[in-house]
Amino acid sequence: MTGGTGLIGAAVVKELLSKGVRVVALARSEASADKLRALGASAFPGDLKSAESWVGRAASCDAVIHAGAIFSEDMGRVDRLSMLSLKQAAKHRKQPLKLIYTGGIWLFPSLGDNQTITEKTPFEPLTAFRFMAETIRTLSHGTDLNLVVIHPALVCSLLAGPIAEMTTALKSGTPFRTRAKPETLWPLIEVNDLAALYVQALQHARFRMTLMAGSISGIPVRHLASHVSARHGLPLEIETVKADSSISPETDWNAGYALSQKIDVSHAQRATGWQPYFSTIEDMIVSLSR
Numbered sequence: 001m002t003g004g005t006g007l008i009g010a011a012v013v014k015e016l017l018s019k020g021v022r023v024v025a026l027a028r029s030e031a032s033a034d035k036l037r038a039l040g041a042s043a044f045p046g047d048l049k050s051a052e053s054w055v056g057r058a059a060s061c062d063a064v065i066h067a068g069a070i071f072s073e074d075m076g077r078v079d080r081l082s083m084l085s086l087k088q089a090a091k092h093r094k095q096p097l098k099l100i101y102t103g104g105i106w107l108f109p110s111l112g113d114n115q116t117i118t119e120k121t122p123f124e125p126l127t128a129f130r131f132m133a134e135t136i137r138t139l140s141h142g143t144d145l146n147l148v149v150i151h152p153a154l155v156c157s158l159l160a161g162p163i164a165e166m167t168t169a170l171k172s173g174t175p176f177r178t179r180a181k182p183e184t185l186w187p188l189i190e191v192n193d194l195a196a197l198y199v200q201a202l203q204h205a206r207f208r209m210t211l212m213a214g215s216i217s218g219i220p221v222r223h224l225a226s227h228v229s230a231r232h233g234l235p236l237e238i239e240t241v242k243a244d245s246s247i248s249p250e251t252d253w254n255a256g257y258a259l260s261q262k263i264d265v266s267h268a269q270r271a272t273g274w275q276p277y278f279s280t281i282e283d284m285i286v287s288l289s290r
Helices: 008-017 030-039 054-057 075-092 128-139 162-172 190-202 221-232 264-273 281-288
Strands: 024-027 042-045 063-066 097-102 144-151 154-156 176-178 186-188 209-215 216-220 238-239
Touching: 008 030, 008 190, 042 054, 054 075, 054 154, 054 209, 063 190, 075 097, 075 128, 097 128, 097 190, 097 209, 144 190, 154 162, 154 190, 162 176, 162 186, 162 221, 162 281, 186 190, 186 221, 186 281, 190 209, 190 264, 209 264, 216 221, 221 238, 221 281
Parallel strands: 024 042, 063 097, 097 144, 144 209, 154 186, 176 238
Antiparallel strands: 186 216
């Protein structure tokens, strides 16, 4: 597992361990290793930037889940080289290596109100995440990998994601500042529901899959803010902000919040049997907006 201490990765590690799966996770530092061991996983020293230090160990596992990212100017190069190195290392296996690669909804375009993103929607990625589309295409070629690509919606937890950020703004008495407009549609997923989908996909025998991951297909930002306000009995103002002109599109990690998107997750549910626990915005906000 890469990214095992991140928002998505930590939840996936916990879900895997709860199912009795042995997890070996990449650890860039001793602090990360301590966090992984505290969860119950084994820590393997290595860095995404130095693929040669860990791809051999990864390719010897039954499966690899890639949820790691470095969010620096060379993120695209590092991601591509690490996945190509893993693909090369997997050639020595008797059976194809199962790889779950984490994509994202920001690889897809804004669509009209009556249009829905599915697994068949062509990529139209933001500049900062264009590398992901290229890497996915590369990984899809050949038979060395049993590839599953999961495209999460905006991930929500107690401490991160749109609901947590809105709650923080509301409690501090400040506007919720975002690149989105009030009518922008955001698809959402609770982090533990997402982790459950990773485990379902891991257990699936199908050779190659792409899965859209969301439990709220698309909610207007103003409606989300209204639900958070109602939960706490306080008003929340939405303030739409422009892109910082000093930030290059290559490293504008927040540009996707301006995209208005609605996703269809019926394929993920049919293909894996996955059913998200938080299927309504009311349930999600009650659980996460504290």
